[in-house]
Each structure stands twice: as C-alpha cells, then as structure tokens.
Amino acid sequence: MHDILVLGSGIAGLTTALHAARKGMSVLVLTKGELSHSATRYAQGGVAAALAAPDSPDLHLADTLVAGAGLCDADAVRVLVDEGPARVRELAALGTRFDTETDDAGEHLLLAREGGHSLARVVHAGGDATGAEIERALVEAVEASDIEVREGAFAIELIAERGRAEGVLALLPGGEVGFLRAVDTVLATGGAGQCFAVTTNPTLSTGDGIALSLRAGVACADLEFVQFHPTALHHPSMPRPLLSEALRGEGAVLRDDDGEAFMTGVHPLADLAPRDVVSRAIHERMRDTGVDHVWLDATM
Ligand SMILES: Cc1cc2nc3c(=O)[nH]c(=O)nc-3n(C[C@H](O)[C@H](O)[C@H](O)COP(=O)(O)OP(=O)(O)OC[C@H]3O[C@@H](n4cnc5c(N)ncnc54)[C@H](O)[C@@H]3O)c2cc1C
Structure with a gap:
C-alpha cells in the first residue's frame, strides 16, 4: 500500500x-x-504570475477579482496570486525552459499579455508550446x-x-x-x-x-463554472484547434463578417476583455448577423 x-x-x-x-x-x-x-500538454499561451515589478500579487489579485465579476472565492485567488511566482520558479528549476530574452540587465523571462490582465504577466515556452514543455519537464x-x-x-x-x-x-x-x-x-x-x-x-x-x-458521495462544488476559449479555428476537426489568446495579446482584432471590430465599445479592454465577455460578444454578434463565425484579424 x-x-x-x-x-x-x-x-x-x-x-x-x-x-x-x-x-x-x-x-x-x-x-x-x-x-x-x-x-496540460495542449496549453499554449502560458502561465500568469506576478513575477517582477511593476507587477505585484495585489495587482494580479485585483485583475482576477474584476474578471471574476463578483463570483471569485477571494481566499483561493489570494493563494493563486501569492504562490504563483514561486510555482513558476519551481517549474523552471525542474527544467522547464520558459522563453527568455537577454538585454543589458541580463537574461529575463519574456512576458505576454492576455485577456483580463492589465499588464504583461504570462510566461510561455517554445512560443505557444508552454504546456508541452511543462509536461515534458514534469x-x-x-x-x-x-x-x-x-x-x-x-x-x-x-x-x-x-x-x-x-x-x-x-x-x-x-x-x-x-x-x-x-x-x-x-x-x-x-x-x-x-x-x-x-x-x-x-x-x-x-x-x-x-x-x-x-x-462515491463526495461533495463537488462550482461545477457550473466551465471556461471556454473564446477563439478556435472555424473548422470541423475536434478538438477544435485553439487560436490562442496570445494572438489578441499581440494585437489581433476580432471582426464580424462586415469587417467591424466589434469589441471596441463592449469593454474598456476591448479584444483583451475577460474570456466570458469576449465569448458572449462573439455569440451575440453571430446571432445578430446570422453568421456562424467571426474573423480574427492578425494582419496588424
Ligand atoms: C488547447 C488548450 C489550451 C490551453 N491553454 C492554457 C494556457 O495557455 N494557460 C493555462 O493556464 N491553461 C491553459 N489551458 C488549461 C490547462 O491546460 C488546464 O487547466 C490544465 O492543464 C489542467 O491540468 P490538470 O492536471 O488538472 O488536468 P490534465 O492535464 O487534463 O490531466 C488529467 C490527467 O488525468 C488522467 N485521467 C483522467 N481520467 C482518468 C481516470 N479515470 N483514470 C486515470 N487517469 C485519468 C488523464 O489521462 C490526464 O493524465 C489550456 C487547455 C487547452 C485544452
């Protein structure tokens, strides 16, 4: 045993x-x-953690509570934002090769920005192969x-x-x-x-x-909270190929069939609004226009 x-x-x-x-x-x-x-090995965009100034666990907490729209368990979020940086460093110490860049100040982790975050705090590996690299190291x-x-x-x-x-x-x-x-x-x-x-x-x-x-009669909680990726390739293959949020983090814009960038005006963060906001806006735009897809314009 x-x-x-x-x-x-x-x-x-x-x-x-x-x-x-x-x-x-x-x-x-x-x-x-x-x-x-x-x-895990499918995860693409990366892992959010407040690793260095000007970011801080308090800022990460504030962003998460806003994105949670009043539904967060604040104690759980506190654990996430406080312990996140140490967990990322632990993965790095284990051998996960996160993407870095070197400048005059030395080598540091490359950070990307994703939906709901007020600044860049997402570490990634192999570009969009973060999960595969973490799983390999583990x-x-x-x-x-x-x-x-x-x-x-x-x-x-x-x-x-x-x-x-x-x-x-x-x-x-x-x-x-x-x-x-x-x-x-x-x-x-x-x-x-x-x-x-x-x-x-x-x-x-x-x-x-x-x-x-x-x-087995074990109490389960919060089963109604299912997160959907707002953007995947409009293609019948399953699982649907994810179009990582990192694309919008780098400036890609959602457009409807007429080319209108419809996230502007929906939320102050526009295309980088929290995922539930973006998903609902896409759904409403498709319903209102009678079209079964929208476009992700990455020609910027
Ligand atoms: C396409 C995609 C992209 C993503 N991108 C990101 C991202 O950028 N950043 C991020 O933070 N998250 C991302 N996620 C979410 C993230 O991958 C998951 O939240 C995380 O990997 C879940 O880890 P886990 O260990 O809980 O579960 P999993 O990684 O799913 O592991 C579950 C394990 O349980 C095993 N298992 C299941 N049932 C049984 C059983 N009955 N008996 C024995 N074994 C069983 C499975 O085989 C598997 O090994 C992404 C997810 C997907 C699908």
Missing part, C-alpha cells in the same frame, strides 16, 4: 506526486493513457524519481470505508480490474470539456474525477 495514490498525470497530478515524494512519501501515479497524456522529473507509475490504468470507482477513501478500482491494461490502495487518494483527473459538442479539450477530458466523486 502506498502513502499517496494520485489519479492523473497532468500538471496537477505530477506536481502533487513530486511534492509528496520529496517529503519522503511513497507515491503511486495512475493514469489512463501514457504518462504524458493530459490537457514527466522527466517523475521518471527520475522513486514515484511508481501505472500507465493505461483507468480509475473506475473510488473505494471508501467509513467516509474515507481507501483507493480505487481500476481497469488495468490487461483488461482485469485491480484494487489499488493508499492512505490518501488525490483526484487530479482534469476537466470535462468533452461533455460539450464543441471543445478545444483533448478526448481524455471526460470529467472522470467528478463522476467518481459523485458516485
């Missing part, structure tokens, strides 16, 4: 596993595909550690005794069902984008952890 059983091998699962292993715990990571399979760190990994192992049921998780039943690669026990079980199985007809999320994002929890 392990101390910790981690379900999922994206950034959440592998970070948890590495932290627990560093504390001397025995860790088992269970993942339904290969170790690197995750939504997978290499896990492979170099004592963490045990079981790939192709599909968690199908949380086993609880007297209100405490004892582990999971999992469908193993040979087709048999195994009971994997641990003192503590961590669910890091990612999101549920595949519940929607159109999504940028990979096929593995099927909300398994939520389903496992609900079936």
Whole structure:
C-alpha cells in the first residue's frame, strides 16, 4: 500500500506526486493513457504570475477579482496570486525552459499579455508550446524519481470505508480490474470539456474525477463554472484547434463578417476583455448577423 495514490498525470497530478515524494512519501501515479497524456500538454499561451515589478500579487489579485465579476472565492485567488511566482520558479528549476530574452540587465523571462490582465504577466515556452514543455519537464522529473507509475490504468470507482477513501478500482491494461490502495487518494483527473459538442479539450477530458466523486458521495462544488476559449479555428476537426489568446495579446482584432471590430465599445479592454465577455460578444454578434463565425484579424 502506498502513502499517496494520485489519479492523473497532468500538471496537477505530477506536481502533487513530486511534492509528496520529496517529503519522503511513497507515491503511486495512475493514469489512463501514457504518462504524458493530459490537457496540460495542449496549453499554449502560458502561465500568469506576478513575477517582477511593476507587477505585484495585489495587482494580479485585483485583475482576477474584476474578471471574476463578483463570483471569485477571494481566499483561493489570494493563494493563486501569492504562490504563483514561486510555482513558476519551481517549474523552471525542474527544467522547464520558459522563453527568455537577454538585454543589458541580463537574461529575463519574456512576458505576454492576455485577456483580463492589465499588464504583461504570462510566461510561455517554445512560443505557444508552454504546456508541452511543462509536461515534458514534469514527466522527466517523475521518471527520475522513486514515484511508481501505472500507465493505461483507468480509475473506475473510488473505494471508501467509513467516509474515507481507501483507493480505487481500476481497469488495468490487461483488461482485469485491480484494487489499488493508499492512505490518501488525490483526484487530479482534469476537466470535462468533452461533455460539450464543441471543445478545444483533448478526448481524455471526460470529467472522470467528478463522476467518481459523485458516485462515491463526495461533495463537488462550482461545477457550473466551465471556461471556454473564446477563439478556435472555424473548422470541423475536434478538438477544435485553439487560436490562442496570445494572438489578441499581440494585437489581433476580432471582426464580424462586415469587417467591424466589434469589441471596441463592449469593454474598456476591448479584444483583451475577460474570456466570458469576449465569448458572449462573439455569440451575440453571430446571432445578430446570422453568421456562424467571426474573423480574427492578425494582419496588424
Ligand atoms: C488547447 C488548450 C489550451 C490551453 N491553454 C492554457 C494556457 O495557455 N494557460 C493555462 O493556464 N491553461 C491553459 N489551458 C488549461 C490547462 O491546460 C488546464 O487547466 C490544465 O492543464 C489542467 O491540468 P490538470 O492536471 O488538472 O488536468 P490534465 O492535464 O487534463 O490531466 C488529467 C490527467 O488525468 C488522467 N485521467 C483522467 N481520467 C482518468 C481516470 N479515470 N483514470 C486515470 N487517469 C485519468 C488523464 O489521462 C490526464 O493524465 C489550456 C487547455 C487547452 C485544452
């Protein structure tokens, strides 16, 4: 029996596993595909953190609370903005190669600006390959550690005794069902984008952890909050190819079929308004014009 059983091998699962292993715990990571399979490796634009002046955690907090339109859990946002910079540095120390530039003052991280942020605070890697680079570094760190990994192992049921998780039943690669026990079980199985007809999320994002929890009687919160990327390529392939927000961060402008830049006047940040504002504006413009797409003008 392990101390910790981690379900999922994206950034959440592998970070948890590495932290627990560093504390001397025995860790088992269970993942339904290969170790690197995750939504994490699809992440493009980057990671927001207040890394250097003139930015600050308080400014990041203020931007996030505004973007949250009164619905944020302020304590959770405080943890995010205060601990974010250290987590980014931790990923860098682990071997994640974030994009940098060198000037007279030396080498520093390149920062991009994205929707809802009042200044550039998004670190990225390989241009728009941030998630792939983070996942690569995490997978290499896990492979170099004592963490045990079981790939192709599909968690199908949380086993609880007297209100405490004892582990999971999992469908193993040979087709048999195994009971994997641990003192503590961590669910890091990612999101549920595949519940929607159109999504940028990979096929593995099927909300398994939520389903496992609900079936085991575990309280789940905030399930109504699903974030949609405002812009993806108007193409039938699925998942839809994301058109990263970094494009608008670099000056690309949303236009309707008549060429009108319709975000001006909708929000003071125009094309860099928070994602829910941009998504609603796109939806309304398509509904009002009877057209099933808008344009992203990156000819600036
Ligand atoms: C196209 C795209 C672009 C994005 N861009 C950004 C960005 O620029 N910046 C940003 O901050 N975020 C971005 N995101 C969001 C970000 O990728 C996710 O929020 C984050 O990666 C989620 O990490 P996670 O570890 O929680 O889940 P995931 O990375 O999805 O990992 C879940 C893991 O659980 C495993 N799993 C699931 N069910 C089971 C089961 N039943 N049994 C065993 N294993 C299971 C999966 O195989 C996977 O390994 C983007 C997402 C997408 C799809």
